[in-house]
Amino acid sequence: MAEHPAYPVGLRLTGRRVVVLGGGQVAQRRLPALIAAGADVRLVSPEATPSVEAMADAGEITWERRGYADGDLADAWYALIATSDTEANERASAEAERHRVWCVRSDDADRATAWTPATGHSEGVTVAVLTTDAKGRDPRHTAAVRDAVVEGLRDGTLVAPHHRTRTAGVALVGGGPGDPDLITVRGRRLLAEADVVIADRLGPRDLLAELPPHVEVIDAAKIPYGRFMAQEAINNALIEHAKQGKSVVRLKGGDPYVFGRGMEEFQALAEAGIPCTVVPGISSSISVPGAAGIPVTHRGVAHEFTVVSGHVAPDDERSLVDWPSLAKLTGTLVILMGVDKIGRIAETLIAHGKSPDTPVALVQEGTTAAQRRVDATLATVADTVVAQEVRPPAVIVIGEVVAVGRPGTA
Known part of the structure; x- marks a missing residue:
């Protein structure tokens, strides 16, 4: 048999008996796929790893807590032999041969009648x-x-390429904080299959360069206090292109539902009868501080973190944020879109009880090659932003975790 290559085949094991001998690391790796295939898995082993035992406790497999005995493979369609007992493995392998049961051996692949592919x-x-x-x-x-x-x-x-007709629709894809490697696998795949991409300024722009020439890219950049594409126009563009039978990706920075107006776009598409898929993204509220060495929570320091939009000042009648309550919290405060309002934000927090010495970090262009971190306190942050010429996009972190992650501190 060793002179010929293996014949590849896909086994349909739903409801069929599969016997696994041995409850160690090999079984732990192989069992999830057998369970996912719908197999009736019977584990025979006197011991098992905690993960394998948990599968048995959950009813995903049947576990007989003993060693192999002749006859265990009589009703099996497929067997995995993975014990440390060579003599038992040989006897089980011989039984599999007698009963014409395809058999994988972890200890001796040459004696097996089946091999497990890398999948x-x-x-x-x-x-x-x-x-x-x-x-x-x-x-x-x-x-x-x-x-x-x-x-x-x-x-x-x-x-x-798909050779069957794809269903037209829209995918709201969170592109992550800026580094193109931080987009999700699903988001990147949908980008590769798109006919039209409507992209934000804060989305991972480097990904657009990888798109095939036929993909139409529409700039929906919302530059602060500059040109912008109205939300209604974005909604209409998504609907119109999808109605033309195209696969559309709305590429957004961070996560679509974290200050990204993703729900507004989802609702507009739903009203128009356009199918929409939402692909979560890594939010800059946690990833950018992390990239700068700041944990938003830390044992003994912060048991909670709050994410706030700072695009309007605390004294602005449009603000929905309860700043006095935030000043009383002992955890971490993460502010997005708040660079130009940080002076008034800091004054408000101090006025309602926050210590002026509370550490503050501003992380500009987080996760990109241009990332930089500027440290201050609530008392000094307004002047520091001006002196250091901090510009959006920047994530502001307020709290003792800033000191935990500060270079040169424990």
């Missing part, structure tokens, strides 16, 4: 890679090939 998944496709040379099996190489194919499908660098 990965991408949008309804399972990629399975096997070594064709039976004498020179290299699991690390097959895993590397698997990873390369799956990653290429996910990020669009490996193009596999």
Whole structure:
């Protein structure tokens, strides 16, 4: 058998008996896929790892707490032999051969009748890679090939066009805080499949350069106090392009629902009868402080954090923020879109009881090559912003966690 390559096949195991011998690390890695396949999994092992035991406790598998006995494979369609008892493995392997049960052996692949491929998944496709040379099996190489194919499908660098008609619609994609590598896998894949991309200024712009030439890119940049595309116009553009049968991606910075007007766009699309998918993104409120070495929570320092929009001042009648209550909190305060209002914000917090010495950090262009961090206190932050010429976009962090993450501090 060793002279011939393995024949690849997909097993449909729903409701069919699968026997796993051994409850160690091999079983722990293989069981989730067998459970996901709907198999009737029977584990035979005197011991199991905590994770495997949890699967049994949850009723996902049936666990018989004993060693292998002849006859265990009689009703099986598929078997995984993964015990540390070589003699038991040999007997089980021989039983599998007698009963014509496809059998994987973790201890001796050459004695097995089946091999487990390196597998990965991408949008309804399972990629399975096997070594064709039976004498020179290299699991690390097959895993590397698997990873390369799956990653290429996910990020669009490996193009596999759909030949069936796709359903037109809109995806509201959170692009993350700025670094193009921080967009989600799903978001990047949807970008690669888009016909039209309507992008914000604060979205990861580098991703637009990767789009194929036929993709139409519409600039929906909202530059502070400059030119902007009205929200109604954005909504209309999303609807019109989707009605033309196109796949549309609305690429937004951070997360669509964190000060991103994502729900307004979702509601407009719903009213127009346009299907919409929401793809969450990494919010700058936690990722940018993290990139600057600031944890928004820290044991013994902050047990909560609050995210606030600072685009209107505390004394502005449009403000919906309860600034006096925020001043009384002992946790972390993260302010977005508040650079030009930080002076009045700081004054308000101090006036309602916040210590003027409370540490403040401003992180400009977070997660990008232009990132910089400027430290101050509530008492000095207004002058510091002017002196250091801090400009949007910048995330402002107020609280003792700033000192925790400050260079040179414990």
